[in-house]
Amino acid sequence: MVNQLMKIKSFSPKLTLVQRLVAGYAAMAFFTAAAIAFAIIGLFSVHNIATEIARKDLAILNATSKLRETMQAQERYAAKYQILKSPEFTDMFRGRELEFLDLLQKLAKSRQQPDVDPLIKSYEEYRINADRLFSGNDNPEALKSSTAQVFNAIDLIYNNTKDQLRVKLEAADEKEKFTIAWTIALSFTGFALAMAVASLFIYNVSTAIRRLKTATHKIAEGDFDYDPKIKADDEIGELARDFINMAARLKVLEQMSLDASPLTRLPGNIAIEGILNKRLQEDVPFAVCYADLDNLKAYNDHYGYIKASEVIKKAGEIIYEAVKAKAEDSAFVGHIGGDDFVMVVAMENSVPVCEAVIKMFDEEIRNHYTPEDLARGAIDAMDRYGVPRTFPIMTISIAITICRKGEFDSAVAIAKAAAEIKDYVKSMPGSNYLINRRKVKR
Incomplete structure (x- = not known):
């Protein structure tokens, strides 16, 4: 057996170092x-x-x-x-x-x-x-x-x-x-x-x-x-x-798919917060226009929620069309909920956009009242305290907040600034807009 192994080994080819290296x-x-x-x-x-x-x-x-x-x-x-x-x-x-x-x-x-x-x-x-x-x-x-x-x-x-x-x-x-x-x-x-x-x-x-x-x-x-x-x-x-x-x-x-309003099909709060935070990171001034319908509750009580929903939906369409016509391509329209809307536009386009919204809304809203109520210029309904009152034809109020780099640190801060003037705008008769140019103190 040993002899056989020796014979096999003797017939095995020998490889040089170079051949092994090459191999x-x-x-x-x-x-x-x-x-x-x-x-x-x-x-x-x-x-x-x-x-x-x-x-x-x-x-x-x-x-x-x-x-x-x-x-x-x-x-x-x-x-x-x-x-x-x-x-x-x-x-x-x-x-x-x-x-x-x-x-x-x-x-x-x-x-x-x-x-x-x-x-x-x-x-x-x-x-x-x-x-x-x-x-x-x-x-x-x-x-x-x-x-x-x-x-x-x-x-x-x-x-x-x-x-x-x-x-x-x-x-x-x-x-x-x-x-x-x-x-x-x-x-x-x-x-x-x-x-x-x-x-x-x-x-x-x-x-x-x-x-x-x-x-x-x-x-x-x-x-x-x-x-x-x-x-x-x-x-x-x-x-x-x-x-x-x-x-x-x-x-x-x-x-x-998840954030859009089912009524207006406009982006909701997640998209609104995202666009505001993105704009805050840019070194370009912009305007946030907070739109709110006046006396919608009275209209809802008088005409019903279906008619009120139609008004909200129509308001969303008007705002979208106005922004599309008067603002830049990168402008944004969002629906916070209820009758509250947000427009994010370039600072110089805020006034033309708001004026277009007011003009279109004041013309359109008349189509949502009966001739009798239009002739009176008002409707009867209960206020939020349950007291009977006469409410004028619905209007729209817009609070404009001018945002420059460094003045606001979050979307919440912008919303707070807009809220400061929204109530004042709503107290004014008719459809109006008001610009908040005050800088935020840190």
Whole structure:
């Protein structure tokens, strides 16, 4: 047996130091190249998933958002036509209708899913009911029901897309786990042959993948502000940037869905606080216009909450249109709640905006009173203390707070400053605005 082993050993080729070194580096190069290739393939696959999400799923989410916005506009114009019977609202409605149909056609082409058919059918029913409205044979309940069905169908597509997005994120997570496992295995094989070279590769790749894995979990849990802090200009860095952009867009869509007022569809308190804090960080003066309706409670008691809600909704539309017409593109309109609204505009645009709001509101509010009450110029109702009183036609009061850098440290401070003059403005007869130029003392 010993003799046989000696014979086998004598036939084994002898390797020189150079050959062993070359063999060692060849093995290192092989395993390192294999590890790099496997990592790149895995990351490229995950990148493709993220790219598909950014180009397809987010585009669909954006399309549903635009569909909802266009549908809300049609709903408003139909409601205005019901009240005013003006042909111009029919034309405006038809314009939005064409925009909705164009968006719907594009959505149907890009999303081959059965959930698009209910939207198409429900919108066709809505168009039929809308045509009846404009022809004078309207059925308010049928129009309201078909409107709700359209919104439900849009929400179904939105929610289904979100679910599909979650599945893709989970698939990306599994792909990352698979990539991590094999990359580490191949890297450590090379590490046994050339510790210095392999360790550097493992550190760079493993760190990036772990951060992407953490980012995937954070986004799936709803932490849309998480930053994996990957600055490299490679596939991993590009993937990290895709994750950040995707998370930012998801955050906006989530906030729009949860924070918007169900009555006016305007952003709520979370968005208002966010825009104020953002503006406070900028070295540009701006104005916060706090609008409040006067004698709404008396109107509510006299005409009922449905008519009062219509007035609030109309006031939101007037404020939005005035800001859109008179202010800069970056201006903001929010609905605090009830009959309180906020406009955030450039300082020089505050007066034109407020004057436009007052003019439009004073003209519109007359359409919400009976001819008898308009002739009297007042209505009878109980005040907040239960005492019968006569209240004039509803007006609007706007408190303007000029904000310069360093004068306010929070949205709460701005709201407090606006409250200081709001009551004074409301005590003035008619619709008015007042500018608070006083600097806050620290």
